[in-house]
Each structure stands twice: as C-alpha cells, then as structure tokens.
Amino acid sequence: MAVHATRTAEELEAYCARLRGAGLDAPWSRPGPLIPPKPTATQARLWRWRDIEPLLRESPDFLVPHRGAERRVLRLHNPGVPERTVAHSLVLAIQYLLPGEVAPAHRHSPTAIRFMLHGEGAYTTVDGQKCVMKPGDLVVTPGMAWHDHGNEGDEPVIWMDILDWQIVRFLENLTYEPYPDERQTVGRTPGRDIFHPWSETYPALLRRAEQQHDPFDDVLMEYVNPATGGSVRPTVACYLQLLRPGVRTRAHRETSCAVYRAVKGHGATTVDNETFEWGPGDFFVVPPRAAHAHSNAGSEPAVLFSAQDVPILKALGLYRMEPVA
Numbered sequence: 539m540a541v542h543a544t545r546t547a548e549e550l551e552a553y554c555a556r557l558r559g560a561g562l563d564a565p566w567s568r569p570g571p572l573i574p575p576k577p578t579a580t581q582a583r584l585w586r587w588r589d590i591e592p593l594l595r596e597s598p599d600f601l602v603p604h605r606g607a608e609r610r611v612l613r614l615h616n617p618g619v620p621e622r623t624v625a626h627s628l629v630l631a632i633q634y635l636l637p638g639e640v641a642p643a644h645r646h647s648p649t650a651i652r653f654m655l656h657g658e659g660a661y662t663t664v665d666g667q668k669c670v671m672k673p674g675d676l677v678v679t680p681g682m683a684w685h686d687h688g689n690e691g692d693e694p695v696i697w698m699d700i701l702d703w704q705i706v707r708f709l710e711n712l713t714y715e716p717y718p719d720e721r722q723t724v725g726r727t728p729g730r731d732i733f734h735p736w737s738e739t740y741p742a743l744l745r746r747a748e749q750q751h752d753p754f755d756d757v758l759m760e761y762v763n764p765a766t767g768g769s770v771r772p773t774v775a776c777y778l779q780l781l782r783p784g785v786r787t788r789a790h791r792e793t794s795c796a797v798y799r800a801v802k803g804h805g806a807t808t809v810d811n812e813t814f815e816w817g818p819g820d821f822f823v824v825p826p827r828a829a830h831a832h833s834n835a836g837s838e839p840a841v842l843f844s845a846q847d848v849p850i851l852k853a854l855g856l857y858r859m860e861p862v863a
C-alpha cells in the first residue's frame with residue numbers, strides 16, 4: 539500500500555474503509571499502474587477434425603433429445619478462456635443432428651452464424667425464410683430473429699455455429715424466448731442478407747484468385763450483407779480465403795481475433811512461435827495481436843473459412859493491422 543506523505547499506513551487504511559462505506563474506491567491506494575496490461579485469455583490452438591468427429595458421432599449415445607436437439611453441440615474449448623469457448627469474444631459450437639431431429643423455433647439476442655459442414659437435408663428457417671443448407675453454405679441468424687432448424691434427410695448432419703454470445707454477455711444483454719409453435723410458417727425465399735450458398739461463394743473465390751492477391755491473406759473475400767454493404771453482422775465478419783499452391787503470406791498482427799475452419803486442402807499457419815499444420819476439417823484460433831502468417835506448401839489450393847470480431851473492434855476504433863518485419 540502506498541504511504542501518503544503526511545499520513546500513516548493505518549490512517550490510509552481507515553480512510554479507504556470510509557471510502558468503501560461511501561461506495562467509493564481510490565485506485566491509487568494500491569500499487570501498480572492505473573491500467574495494468576492484461577495478456578489475452580485466448581490462446582493460439584489447433585483442433586483436429588479426426589479427434590472431433592468420432593466424439594461428435596458418439597454424442598447421441600449420451601444425449602437423445604429428438605425435439606430440442608439444438609442442445610447436442612460440442613463447443614471448441616480454448617484452455618485460456620474461463621467460459622470454455624473458442625475465444626474470449628466468440629463461441630464455436632459443432633452441431634450434430636440425427637435424421638428427423640428438430641430444434642423448435644426460438645430467438646435470442648446473440649447472433650448465430652451457421653456454416654454447413656457435412657450431410658444433406660439440414661435446414662434453418664430464419665424469420666420465415668427457409669434455408670436448405672448444403673456443405674459450405676452460410677446462414678446468418680441475426681440476434682432476435684426467430685429461427686428453427688432440423689434434419690429432413692436420412693443421414694446425420696453436421697454444421698458449425700459461430701455466436702457473438704461473449705460480446706452480448708459482457709454487455710449483459712443475453713435473452714432467450716421460445717416461439718409459440720414448433721416451426722415457423724415458411725414464406726419468403728431466403729434473402730442475401732441471411733443466406734450465402736457455396737454454389738455462389740466458391741466460384742466467386744476462384745474468380746478472385748485469378749485476379750487479385752493480398753500479401754497478408756493471398757485471396758480473401760468477405761461475406762457482405764447487401765442491405766448495409768458491410769460485414770454480415772456488426773459484431774462478426776466472415777471470410778472465405780484461398781491460398782494458392784506455393785504461397786507464403788507476410789506475417790502481420792491484428793487487434794482482432796480470428797477462428798478458422800480449413801475447408802479444403804492442406805496448409806500451415808504460424809502464430810507467434812508456433813506452427814499449426816492443418817488439413818480438411820481442422821480448426822484453429824489466432825488471438826488478438828499475435829503475429830501470424832499462412833502458407834500452402836502443397837500442389838492444390840487450400841481454402842479457409844473464418845469468423846473474426848473485426849467489425850466490433852472497428853466500431854470502437856480499436857482495429858489495427860500491422861505488418862511484422
């Protein structure tokens with residue numbers, strides 16, 4: 539405890555007790571800087587699909603809801619994050635749905651972004667717009683949009699959910715409401731603000747690969763909300779990225795956090811001093827301010843999907859990107 543020039547430590551303690559009684563605090567009564575540096579909770583880490591998939595396929599033996607099957611998810615757990623989520627700002631959950639299973643209609647304040655991984659027959663209905671999800675399709679469920687989903691196929695389906703849950707939770711605005719019926723009435727065809735089919739995004743990425751390359755990300759395309767011209771949500775941006783064979787990108791740091799899913803091909807990402815070699819289905823996380831660079835040493839293009847908290851950082855004036863020499 540810092541000792542005041544004219545008062546004793548005991549007198550300062552008594553003064554602090556009076557402050558507490560009045561609902562006040564004097565940060566200068568404790569040693570250390572006013573804004574202490576804090577290392578990020580999110581750690582760089584890789585999850586292999588070959589470890590995840592068998593555990594996921596076993597999960598119905600332990601949880602058999604049929605109705606309410608939205609609970610059967612496995613979340614990527616970053617060992618540094620106390621809430622057991624993939625990163626301090628984002629949740630990544632892998633959903634496993636058996637044939638005939640449904641998640642009754644509901645809505646909640648966090649946004650949920652679904653990227654379809656495996657199987658045919660899955661759908662999500664968002665505000666009356668039924669999106670039939672094929673592998674690689676992206677469905678955006680904005681916070682407070684009614685949604686329900688299910689598996690109408692004859693094999694299990696797997697998708698990943700990205701949620702801005704942690705951001706909404708920090709702002710103490712988590713809410714959840716069930717819809718009066720199990721399913722919504724389906725009306726409109728899905729708008730481009732919520733549905734981005736792989737049949738359109740992947741050819742667009744291949745066209746971009748012919749034309750434009752970025753030193754840090756090689757071929758990077760952001761999913762855009764046509765209604766705003768900006769990121770899919772104010773909190774989260776999604777990207778599809780291609781690394782051409784032989785490419786090694788320049789190392790850089792960003793103040794944002796990124797969660798990646800390797801969609802096709804093989805590559806490696808160096809995060810600070812660790813190199814993660816990834817293949818189809820693997821996931822990895824790049825924490826804020828970590829130096830990172832991607833490479834593709836193979837002979838086929840590698841494709842990555844990522845969700846990043848860039849828009850919320852931009853809105854707060856906190857987004858920075860700098861090359862690492």
Ligand SMILES: [Fe+2]
Pocket residue numbers: 644645646650685
């Ligand atoms: Fe939901």
Ligand SMILES: [Fe+2]
Pocket residue numbers: 754790792830
């Ligand atoms: Fe980056």
